[in-house]
Every structure is written in C-alpha cells, then in structure tokens.
Amino acid sequence: MQAQIQLAALLAGVNLVCLLALTAVWARNYRRFRTTLVLGLLAFAVAMLVENALALYFFFTMQSLYSGDPHVQQAVLVLRALQLVAVGTLTYATLK
Structure with missing residues (x-):
C-alpha cells in the first residue's frame, strides 16, 4: 500500500x-x-461511522482502486484530513 493511502487509512x-x-x-x-x-x-x-468503516474496508481490500494514480491518492488523503478536522472539532466541542 502506498504511503499516502496508508496515511488516509490511519x-x-x-x-x-x-x-x-x-x-x-x-x-x-x-x-x-x-x-x-x-x-x-x-x-x-452513525452515517459517518459507516462511511469511515467502509473506507477502511476498501483501503485494505481494494488497494488497486487507489494505487494507480498519485493524484487520486493525494485527493483521498486531503479529503480524509479535512474530515478529521471537521470531526475532531466537533468531538472537541461535544466533549468539552
């Protein structure tokens, strides 16, 4: 698995x-x-939980889906990072 996709999975x-x-x-x-x-x-x-669980499943079972184009890998990584910022902010505010 490529480094960008590994980071996106993380x-x-x-x-x-x-x-x-x-x-x-x-x-x-x-x-x-x-x-x-x-x-x-x-x-x-719950919807976001399902989406992220499916994303993890696809990262590990369908590696060829993301491995071809580095631009796709970078886009997936950026989208996961943006989602983390949004969900992390919401988690921080909720738990505060």
Missing part, C-alpha cells in the same frame, strides 16, 4: 474513534432529552 481510523465517542455521547443525550436535534446528530454520527 486518518479514517482516527475519525472512527472520534465518531464512536460522539455516538456514545449523543446516544446518551438522546435517551435523556429525546429531542430531534440530538437524534439528527446521532444519525449523522
């Missing part, structure tokens, strides 16, 4: 950890408050 793993924390907090909050806003946040976290 970032997807970090995103998963953050999203697991968000899911736990928002699930607890939904059980307590029963608001549609918290339910929406919980649905968002």
Whole structure:
C-alpha cells in the first residue's frame, strides 16, 4: 500500500474513534432529552461511522482502486484530513 493511502487509512481510523465517542455521547443525550436535534446528530454520527468503516474496508481490500494514480491518492488523503478536522472539532466541542 502506498504511503499516502496508508496515511488516509490511519486518518479514517482516527475519525472512527472520534465518531464512536460522539455516538456514545449523543446516544446518551438522546435517551435523556429525546429531542430531534440530538437524534439528527446521532444519525449523522452513525452515517459517518459507516462511511469511515467502509473506507477502511476498501483501503485494505481494494488497494488497486487507489494505487494507480498519485493524484487520486493525494485527493483521498486531503479529503480524509479535512474530515478529521471537521470531526475532531466537533468531538472537541461535544466533549468539552
């Protein structure tokens, strides 16, 4: 696996950890408050969890999908990094 794709896979793993924390907090909050806003946040976290889990699966099982073009690898890495910034900021604000 190429270095950029390995880094993208690592970032997807970090995103998963953050999203697991968000899911736990928002699930607890939904059980307590029963608001549609918290339910929406919980649905968002679950959807992003599934997306990142599938990304990790594809990184490790379909390496040929990303290995051909270095521009694609760089784009995937940048997108994973941007997602980490967004999810990391949201995790920080939620846990604070």
